[in-house]
Amino acid sequence: MAPSKDRQRKLARAKFDRQSARRAVRERRRRRILAGVGTGLAVLLIAVGGAWIGGAFDSDEKTTTEAADICLWSPLTKDDNPDKTDVGTPPTKDLPETGTETLTIATNQGDPITASLDVASAPCGAASLSYLAGKKFYDGTDCHEILDIGAVHCGDPSGTNNGGPLYSFYDENTPVQPEPAASASAPAKAPVLYPKGTVTLIGNPAASNGSQFLIFFKDYAPTTDASYSIVGKVTGGLDTLAKIGKITTVTDDAGDKVKPKEKITIKTLTVGADAASTAAPSASVQS
Structure with missing residues (x-):
């Protein structure tokens, strides 16, 4: 075993x-x-x-840089502004900030008035005019006042000085009143801050711009601080502007002698590329 x-x-x-x-x-x-x-x-x-x-x-x-706002548009309410029209608001970003654009105003008073908009100095004013022009906001409206400062007042469809879009924006490019010379023996003559042909915005109240604008048909030398934002200068149609400046004024409903005796109607107002095609016929008339 x-x-x-x-x-x-x-x-x-x-x-x-x-x-x-x-x-x-x-x-x-x-x-x-x-x-x-x-x-x-x-x-x-x-x-x-x-x-x-x-x-x-x-x-x-975090990695993508967002474009900065160039212009800010302050919204208004229809209840507080019954004379204003809701047409939306222009974009706040990616707006032109350099160069110029062409503004063309065809009226019932003669050849179109053209102006060069100073985009570099008044980018928001130019953007607002361009936006409203694209909405045909000004077409068929009347310039309702001729002011004694030598300017025609346009851009208010209501004709009340209260009309415009349901947004407002701040002043740009307002001229600075120079300090008087210390050695002057007599009061210095006020300088011309708004030469003939100047295009400005006008807000109601001041510094609250919308659609309303002035075109100066003579030099204006304010004795107080300037309050109109300069957006451009007339480049064509000066004869039409001079004709408008000679229209007789009558008393309006507020008792001011500023109402044109004959209508000054804006047939069309265009800005930028559209303006070139509108301005072309007037060039042949003037030649």
């Missing part, structure tokens, strides 16, 4: 050794897998960390 037991012990030992060897192989394989996974995770974490530091996960709001 002894040899048989020895043999059984040897067989059992061999079986145990084989099982131990297989377990050792499996354990080495498991360790290699875990080591590979660990290394991969480490590489992945390093890559993700580098990308995070580099801003790869930043949102578009």
